[in-house]
Amino acid sequence: MLATGTAQTAWMLSRLRALAPHVTATTQPQRFAAGEAGLLLVEAFVSGKGKPVPVRGNQHVADAEAAARATLAHLTAGPDDVPLVVCAPRRALNLLALLADWADIPVPRDERQLDVLVIRTRPAG
Template sequence: MLDALSSGAPVALGFEAPIVVPVSPVDTSEGWRTLGRARQGETGGGQSRPWSAGAGSGALTTGLVQLAWMLDWLASQMSTLRVTTSPSHWTAGQAELFVWEAFVSGTGKPVPSATGQHAADAAAAADTFADRLAAGTLGTSDVTCGPSSAFNLVAAAAAFAGMSVVPPGLRSDVPVYRTRPGDAGPHR
């Protein structure tokens, strides 16, 4: 990744962990009641899988530390690196690094490969991203924070790393791409 960034190639980095979470409105007396609820689009097969449930909260905790470490390391190697969670800013060349969330769950969960479940999940997420890039649909997110404010953990981790964050910032949604059953097949 560092070689690609150093050569001027745009790089996209997906995390299979919640990297944007909803923060309920504070302008109503009932806003606190929706804290921790599922993001819009997070349900699958009629079942709610909120980001704050067991698997989601565990993935968020580990993913946030990994995200902060990765961005801090990249910033230590390339002090002028710009990061964004906006596909349009990335494709326009306004940021070298685009960070997005991979939602690998339910029917989109691939069969484990010879190298294990994590490798199969990563390949399915990469295939999903490549398909969306080719189709020009990076701006369409499968999961959003909806009427709640988004807390963009990428922007927070980038600030921790001292990186330049190309708008949008702390209150902006991060694109979340859900793998589909078709992504669970052979990978590129």
């Protein structure tokens, strides 16, 4: 799944860059909130109890919507029990920042080694 997700993210970001050539990105919520970038890149963990109920259409669409809703809730209501992936005391390898850079979307260089926010979805209810 990592290889597929990496290739899909690279393709998606390159298409976004083609459609919105002036977009800037960050993987750091505080930088996004401060207006330092127009796009926040986060990782979503959608599985188990947080998986949305099956839908008539595509389950991947339902999973993406659940991830987007959980991210919005985190950004508007503030963090509660969102699992944070922390690599300290080691350096992180932030694939989202690297992929944005690969797609020519400006992202602060230091983010290549900063932790990325991982959003966990909750059961639909």
